[in-house]
Amino acid sequence: MKRAYNFNAGPSALPLSVLQKAQRELLDFQDTGMSVMELSHRSKEYDEVHNRAKQLLKELMNIPDTHDVLFLQGGASLQFSMVPMNLLTSGQTGNYVLTGAWSEKALKEAKKVGNTHVAASSKGANYTHIPALQDIQLSENAAYLHITSNNTIFGTQWHEFPNLSVDLVADMSSDILSREVDVSQFALIYAGAQKNLGPSGVTVVIIRNDLLERIPENLPTMLDYRTYSTSNSLYNTPPTFAIYMLSLVLEWVKEQGGVRIIEKRNREKASIIYDAIDRSGGFYTPHAEKGSRSFMNVTFTLPNEQITKQFLAKAKTEGFVGLAGHRSVGGCRASIYNAVPFEACEALAQFMREFQNQYV
Ligand SMILES: Cc1ncc(COP(=O)(O)O)c(C=O)c1O
Numbered sequence: 001m002k003r004a005y006n007f008n009a010g011p012s013a014l015p016l017s018v019l020q021k022a023q024r025e026l027l028d029f030q031d032t033g034m035s036v037m038e039l040s041h042r043s044k045e046y047d048e049v050h051n052r053a054k055q056l057l058k059e060l061m062n063i064p065d066t067h068d069v070l071f072l073q074g075g076a077s078l079q080f081s082m083v084p085m086n087l088l089t090s091g092q093t094g095n096y097v098l099t100g101a102w103s104e105k106a107l108k109e110a111k112k113v114g115n116t117h118v119a120a121s122s123k124g125a126n127y128t129h130i131p132a133l134q135d136i137q138l139s140e141n142a143a144y145l146h147i148t149s150n151n152t153i154f155g156t157q158w159h160e161f162p163n164l165s166v167d168l169v170a171d172m173s174s175d176i177l178s179r180e181v182d183v184s185q186f187a188l189i190y191a192g193a194q195k196n197l198g199p200s201g202v203t204v205v206i207i208r209n210d211l212l213e214r215i216p217e218n219l220p221t222m223l224d225y226r227t228y229s230t231s232n233s234l235y236n237t238p239p240t241f242a243i244y245m246l247s248l249v250l251e252w253v254k255e256q257g258g259v260r261i262i263e264k265r266n267r268e269k270a271s272i273i274y275d276a277i278d279r280s281g282g283f284y285t286p287h288a289e290k291g292s293r294s295f296m297n298v299t300f301t302l303p304n305e306q307i308t309k310q311f312l313a314k315a316k317t318e319g320f321v322g323l324a325g326h327r328s329v330g331g332c333r334a335s336i337y338n339a340v341p342f343e344a345c346e347a348l349a350q351f352m353r354e355f356q357n358q359y360v
Contacts, residue, residue, distance in 0.1 A: 002319065003016065004319055004321045005319050005321060005344040005347055006322060006344070007321060007323050007335050007336065007340065007344070007348070008322035009152055009174075009195075009297065009326070009333060009335040010152070010174065010192070010194045010200075010335070010337075011194040012194065012195050012322075012335055012339070012340075013337060013339040013340045013344075014198070014199070014245075014249065015249065015338075015339045017252060018245070018248045018251075018252050018339075022245060029045065036049065036240060036241055036244045039240065041234065041237050041240050049240075049247050050071075050232070050233070050234070050238070050240075050243055051232075052247050053071075053247035054069045054071075054232075054233075056247065056250035056251065056253075056254065057069055057204065057206075057250060060177065060250060060253055060254060060258060060259055061177065061181065061183055061206070061259065063183045063206060066208055066209055066210075067183060067206050067208050067209065068206070068207055068209055069204065069205070069206055070205040070207060070225065070228040071202050071203070071205075071228070071233040071239075072202070072204075072205055072228060072233070073201065073202065073203065073238075074203060075192045075203055076171055076173040076190055076191060076192035076203060077105070077192075078203065079106075079171065079190040079203065079205065080105055080108070080109035080110070081112075081113070083144070083146065083169055083188065083190070084109065084110040084112075084114055084116075085113055085216075085223055086211070086215045086223075086225050087143055087144055087167070087169070087187075087188070087211060087214065087215075088113055088114040088115075088143045088144075089114075089214060090114065091141060092114070092115070092142070093114070093115040093141055093142055093143060094113075094114060094115065094116045094142075094144060094146065095116075095117050095119040095138055095142045095143075095144065095145045095146065095166065096110065096116060096118055096145075096146045097118075097119050097120045097131060097136060097146070097147045097148075098118055098120070098121035098122070098123050099122055099127060099130055099131070099148050099151050099154070099156060100127045100148060100153055100154045100156065101153045101154075102148050102151065102152065102153070102171060103148040103151075104123075106148070106171060117138075117139035117142070119136045119137055119138055119139070119142075119145060122156075126154075127151065127156065128154070128156070128287060128288055128289050128292070129156060129288065129291065130156055130157070130158050130159075130291075133160065133163075136162055138164060138166055142166045144166060144167040144169045144188075145162060145166045145167070145168050146169045146170075146171070147162070147168070147169070147171070148170070149161075149170045149172045149174075149175050150172070150173075150174040150175035150178075150294055151174075151297075152173070152174040152195075152297050152326075152335070153297075153299075153328060153329060153333075154287060154288065154297075154299060154329065155286075155287050155293070155294045155297040155298055155299030155333060156289075156292040156294055157175060157292065157293065157294035157295060157296065159292070161185055163185065167187030167188070167211070168185060168186050168187055169186070169187055169189075169190075170188075170190075172189050172190070172191045173190070173191045173195060174191075174195050174196075174296050174297065174335075174337075175195075175196070175294075175295075176191040176195075176196055176204070177196045177197060177253060177262070178259075178262065178263065178266050178295065178296055178338055179259065179262075179266065179295070180259050180260055180263055183206060186206070187207075187208045188205065188206065188208065188211060189205070189206040190203060190206075191203065191204050193242060193246055195296075195335075195337050196249075196339075197250075198245040198248075198249045199241075199242050199245050200242070201239040201241070202238070202239045202242040202243050204246075205225065207225055207229070209229075211225070212226050212229055221235070222235075222236070249339075253338070262338055265342065266295045266296070266336070267295055269336050269345040270293070270294075270295040270296075270336060270345075272345045272346055272348075272349045273298045273334055273336070273348060273352075274293060274298060276349035276352045276353060277298075277300050280352070283302065283303065283356045283359065284301070284302060284352065285300060285301045285302075286298075286299065286300050287299035287300060287329070287331065295336075296337060297334070297335050298333065298334045298335075298336065299325060299331060299332070300331060300333075301330070301331035303359075307359070308330070308332065311323075311332065312324055312332070314351075315351060315355075318351060320347075320348060322335065323348075
């Protein structure tokens with residue numbers, strides 16, 4: 001078997017050892033004679049998996065006791081609605097920083113729920129950078145400030161977070177667990193799992209406990225964070241297999257030495273590809289401005305569409321997968337999440353240099 005050089009934006013690469021462990025345990029989980037998929041979500045065996053995933057995430061992200069970890073479904077996209085439904089009480093305003101397509105979508109849903117305000121935006125610059133912290137202008141009665149910590153499509157990332165007197169909410173779908181973050185700075189963090197945490201199907205929400213007190217009473221049960229908090233995310237059937245895979249991925253992060261080591265490796269991986277871009281004399285053009293570059297999604301263009309097509313076609317024949325840019329921006333994108341090995345980034349940089357040499 002030859003593993004692909006997988007640069008998919010999500011769902012994306014998973015650690016090989018995690019897949020192998022899941023394979024070994026697939027038919028008979030811990031001598032139960034059943035697959036994890038076949039266990040009752042009320043069984044002792046599943047309970048251990050569930051709590052282990054929660055415990056490991058707390059440990060790896062150093063989540064303080066002031067915050068709870070919830071497992072939901074509906075993807076990060078459902079959080080675009082749940083955040084304002086739970087936190088945007090009447091008379092208040094949901095503040096949003098627009099840094100790309102996902103923050104636009106988050107704002108769109110919030111508008112359906114209550115008052116909103118764009119506190120800063122880099123849309124005018126085609127989302128090539130993260131707005132400067134001093135340019136963030138909060139509205140009066142701000143319920144929260146929502147940011148997208150990493151912009152998967154445009155390839156930009158916040159490298160310093162706003163520290164204003166407002167509850168900070170972050171969509172961390174595409175960079176959670178990729179770097180050390182001070183969770184206490186955030187009122188709420190959410191992330192779909194399918195990039196750094198595991199397969200799709202589970203969404204992680206990290207919520208400061210006091211926020212639960214301001215949730216309106218009339219929300220549908222399944223859209224109310226309190227339902228998940230009071231039941232340890234077991235009010236109804238959780239996505240058990242996805243949570244099991246999450247627990248294996250978290251074990252893997254721990255074995256690697258934790259988030260600090262993963263972050264160091266991610267920076268090295270990103271610099272290999274950014275170096276290939278920066279040393280190409282303009283053949284490859286980065287989308288993101290230097291200070292806003294993402295360590296997770298490296299976005300770049302080639303001299304024209306024709307050459308881009310050739311690049312993508314040749315890359316495919318050499319075993320590189322998922323390098324086409326998002327359909328809304330074009331060009332190329334290499335998503336290099338935690339599980340993408342160093343060697344895949346080196347192989348890509350080498351391929352980029354060789355491809356360019358055909359043209360000079
Ligand atoms: C930053 C960000 N937010 C939200 C989403 C949407 O996630 P989901 O498909 O889990 O709803 C994505 C998906 O790629 C994303 O990258």
